[in-house]
Amino acid sequence: MAQGVGKHSIPQPERHTGRIVATIACILVLALGLGVAWALSQGLIGRTAPTEDDRTTTTSTPPPESETGKDTGGGETEPLADGEPTDTPENNQKRTVELPAVLRDVSSDIELSNTKEGFSSSAGYAQLTQAVGGFEDEGHQLSFYLKDLTTGATVSYQADESYYPASSIKGPYVVAVYETLVDTGRTRASSVAGLAESAIVNSDNNAFSKLHDTYGASVFGTWLQSFGFDTSGYGGSHSYRAYYYPYTSATQLAEMWEHMYEYLSSGTDSADYLVSLFEQREVSPIADAVGSKYKSWGKAGWYASKKGQGTRPATVDAGIVFADSKPYLVVAMSDAPSELEALTTVFVGLEDAHRDMA
Numbered sequence: 001m002a003q004g005v006g007k008h009s010i011p012q013p014e015r016h017t018g019r020i021v022a023t024i025a026c027i028l029v030l031a032l033g034l035g036v037a038w039a040l041s042q043g044l045i046g047r048t049a050p051t052e053d054d055r056t057t058t059t060s061t062p063p064p065e066s067e068t069g070k071d072t073g074g075g076e077t078e079p080l081a082d083g084e085p086t087d088t089p090e091n092n093q094k095r096t097v098e099l100p101a102v103l104r105d106v107s108s109d110i111e112l113s114n115t116k117e118g119f120s121s122s123a124g125y126a127q128l129t130q131a132v133g134g135f136e137d138e139g140h141q142l143s144f145y146l147k148d149l150t151t152g153a154t155v156s157y158q159a160d161e162s163y164y165p166a167s168s169i170k171g172p173y174v175v176a177v178y179e180t181l182v183d184t185g186r187t188r189a190s191s192v193a194g195l196a197e198s199a200i201v202n203s204d205n206n207a208f209s210k211l212h213d214t215y216g217a218s219v220f221g222t223w224l225q226s227f228g229f230d231t232s233g234y235g236g237s238h239s240y241r242a243y244y245y246p247y248t249s250a251t252q253l254a255e256m257w258e259h260m261y262e263y264l265s266s267g268t269d270s271a272d273y274l275v276s277l278f279e280q281r282e283v284s285p286i287a288d289a290v291g292s293k294y295k296s297w298g299k300a301g302w303y304a305s306k307k308g309q310g311t312r313p314a315t316v317d318a319g320i321v322f323a324d325s326k327p328y329l330v331v332a333m334s335d336a337p338s339e340l341e342a343l344t345t346v347f348v349g350l351e352d353a354h355r356d357m358a
Contacts, residue, residue, distance in 0.1 A: 106132045106157065114153040115357040124356030131349025132157060140336040145250040146350050147329045148358040149261065149320075155353055159250040163333040164312040166301030167203045169245055171278065171318070172256040174199055176223035177215050178270045179263055187215070189270065200277040200299060208244075217242055227259045243310075250331045253318045257329050261320050264297065278319065285317045285340055286330065289347035295322045302338040313337035317347065321354075328354050 107129050112119065119125055135142050143158040174196045181187040191214075198207035221241030229252070240246050264271050264278070278297035281287070286298045298319020306312060315338055318331040332346050 105129070106136065109157055111156045111159075112154070112357075114151060115155065116153075119357050122356035124352040124354070127352035128155070128349040131346050135334070135336075135342055135346055138336070138339075138342065140334050140339070140342075142332065142334045142336075142346065143250040144330070144332040144346065144350060145254040146331075146354060146357075147254065147258070148326055148354065149258075149328055150326045151358040153358040155350075155357055156250070159254075161333075162247045162249055163316065163335065164303065164310075164314045165245055165248050165253065165333070166303040166314045166316055167208075168253065168299050168301035168316040168318050168333075169248070170199045170203065170208050170301070171299030172223075172253075172260065173208070173211070173220050174277075175260050175263060175274060176220045177211060178274060180219050180223050180226070181215060182270055183268070189273075193273065196274070197277055200274075201280050202282060203300075212244055217244065224256070229255055229259075245310075250333050253316075253333065254329055254331045257318050257320065257331065261327075261329065283340065284319070285315075285332075285344040285347050286319050286321065288340075288344045289351055290321055290323075294324075296320060300340070302340060304338040315339045315343045317343060321351070323351075323354060326354075326358060328358075330354075 107120070107125075110129065110132075116122075132142060132144075141158075141161070143156075143161045143163065145154070145156045145159040147154045177187075177192055178189075178196070182189050182192055192211070195207040195211050198204035199211060218241045224240055264275050275297065278299065279295065281298060281300070283302075284296070284298050284300050286300075287296050290296055296319055298317055300317040301314060302316070303311060303314045313335050314333070315336045316331075316333045319329075321328050321330060330347065330350055332343055332350070334343060336342060
């Protein structure tokens, strides 16, 4: 019997089998190499997969802050993330804004009350119509309401149209909690202050949710009715008592802010604290429009999509501008998806109009 051969010995593979295996291995390595080269050429390797929030980070189209919790939108019953720009303005210098050419005449829809004679022929009025026309030429719906708080003169445009308010509703809600609960001794200021600061200054979703979880939505409806606010529209009083972000109009948001102006000017500890928050807000087309020329209070809101139940795209700001001896209340609401810079242009037009209207 030959050496190494028997029924318990391991048979040796024939040489041609080894060649076949080696050939197959070479083919697989070559195929893998070609696949990797193609993937690199297509940018599929070494690049983070895009998410829904990936977009150019500019002031005009800020990404939703669904992870950080900053700035809200929200569904009818649950809070959802809103957008906040990562390039928050670092100072209050007025932006250089070029008003667009008017492609659509909006003057026939602008309503005036108690304005100066000849206002509709003034440079300020022309600047306003130019700003509004340019904004709507981009395909967005817009409404505004401006009231001089000294003379009572008003300028408005489609002010009763209903909009999703996004985070602009946080301002009135926080004031409602203070005026209804803190000032009456039903809750401590120290329990509310930190959440109020985060909700107003940083537009923090989580802080706003905690306020709602703690104090409920009904406090808002009760507060509105305390100064005769008409809750019959946009779902009636139920919407203001049940939802985080009830749809509202420029007229109604202005009515809230007119009451807030009186309250915030009262000089109480609560009022003074809230004034400091509204002055420090990080994001505001109103503040960007008037720059360091005037002090202002306000709360903006922005939302980029229809991600949640009951939501719509929105860019909104509302507040008070202290223009010399004639402070004015101003609100602008739109269905533009987080277009803060575009809305700033509208507020520049509104500032120009106020200069000539009263």
